Amino acid sequence: MSGLSKSVLYDFCLRMGDNTLILGHRVSEWCGHAPVLEEDIALANTALDLIGQTQFWLGLAADVQGEGKSADDLAFLRDAWDFRNGLLCELPNGDFGQTLMRQYLFDEWHWAMLTALQNSSEKRVSDIADKAVKEASYHLERSRDTVIGLGDGTAESHDRMQAALDYLYPYVGEFFEADTVDEAAAKEGIAPVLESLREGYDAAIKATMDAATLRLPDSRFAHKGGRNGRMHTEHLGHLLTNMQWLQRAYPGASW
Amino acid sequence: MTQPSPLEVMRWLDQVPDPEIPAISLVDLGIIRHVEWAGDALEVTVTPTYSGCPATSIINFEIEKALRDNGVEKVSLKRQISPPWTTDWLSEKGREKLEAYGIAPPQPAGGPAQCPRCQSSDLEKLSQFGSTPCKAQWRCKSCLEPFDYFKCI
Ligand SMILES: [Zn+2]
Numbered sequence: 001m002s003g004l005s006k007s008v009l010y011d012f013c014l015r016m017g018d019n020t021l022i023l024g025h026r027v028s029e030w031c032g033h034a035p036v037l038e039e040d041i042a043l044a045n046t047a048l049d050l051i052g053q054t055q056f057w058l059g060l061a062a063d064v065q066g067e068g069k070s071a072d073d074l075a076f077l078r079d080a081w082d083f084r085n086g087l088l089c090e091l092p093n094g095d096f097g098q099t100l101m102r103q104y105l106f107d108e109w110h111w112a113m114l115t116a117l118q119n120s121s122e123k124r125v126s127d128i129a130d131k132a133v134k135e136a137s138y139h140l141e142r143s144r145d146t147v148i149g150l151g152d153g154t155a156e157s158h159d160r161m162q163a164a165l166d167y168l169y170p171y172v173g174e175f176f177e178a179d180t181v182d183e184a185a186a187k188e189g190i191a192p193v194l195e196s197l198r199e200g201y202d203a204a205i206k207a208t209m210d211a212a213t214l215r216l217p218d219s220r221f222a223h224k225g226g227r228n229g230r231m232h233t234e235h236l237g238h239l240l241t242n243m244q245w246l247q248r249a250y251p252g253a254s255w
Numbered sequence: 256m257t258q259p260s261p262l263e264v265m266r267w268l269d270q271v272p273d274p275e276i277p278a279i280s281l282v283d284l285g286i287i288r289h290v291e292w293a294g295d296a297l298e299v300t301v302t303p304t305y306s307g308c309p310a311t312s313i314i315n316f317e318i319e320k321a322l323r324d325n326g327v328e329k330v331s332l333k334r335q336i337s338p339p340w341t342t343d344w345l346s347e348k349g350r351e352k353l354e355a356y357g358i359a360p361p362q363p364a365g366g367p368a369q370c371p372r373c374q375s376s377d378l379e380k381l382s383q384f385g386s387t388p389c390k391a392q393w394r395c396k397s398c399l400e401p402f403d404y405f406k407c408i
Pocket of ligand 1 (some may be wrong): 370371372373374375395396397398399400
């Protein structure tokens, strides 16, 4: 593999793995705090799937990098500016409705992306996609049902879901805006052209929001800066101090 | 020692209970994909059920232990994620054992066929997720007991 291909594949895997790592960590913050036991278990299981997928993506990134690092090294020994997740993944949980709205907006993209990646020219990528897409479709089924249930629920739950949608929607666009890494990945057949996923995504979330009696914002303004690491929100640093606490306090600790 | 055949090795591994659902074996679960000798090392290919299944490292440990207990000295475990694990790989014997244990086996329709306690088909879903990544929670509306359903993936 050429040096350029290696660096494209590495960046691509970081983006996939950082999405699942950061969102997985966020979702895990609900452990023991969800409104009912069944939802607590569902959130914990979703987080577990996402962290498991992170091990595949960051494991592959570390292999491609070839510096003898592990998935754990990449998860715990990088600082905020080295993360490549979409900003949506690092936003705070808010209330239960906001957490599930964030999950739904992510799941719909994640499922479409993984489905496309099953045809990746890079076998190690399509192998991960084959595995992860099954879990993503299960997550999507649940987050979609919950968004509809809460949107089309009580006046209170409806208002909270609409507020969550208004807050989170401007973070969706980042997943579809390609930069040079995405263009190179698409050119090599590693990943799809990002913009090509948008039409299906828009149709799917429109149908869901209609069923949920929620209104999609008109503006397509998109906050950016997570996927290229240029500007994360202030929330990521706080998340990392928690997630990386042990390695920061006791560098190199292991058991 | 003479090298035991892969079939013999599968019989040993069929004695190793799944750590989370001990009613069935690792072979019943369908996660042992391949066994073969590579020189003097026994290569066992294992596929994870769910990406984040916390039992993965315990399962690897149990496999190694079972093989060593049977006299195999060199064991090499290979992780294979594609083709991904599917509940179609559960053995028929495993499905029967699950049901007898009180866990409804997976069905292509996406929900349990009957209550594992009273065989009623008047059922409702409580939650898409259960006590382990591979299960969902259902309830029987006839005997009113909740039960685990082994998710179909
Ligand atoms: Zn019953």
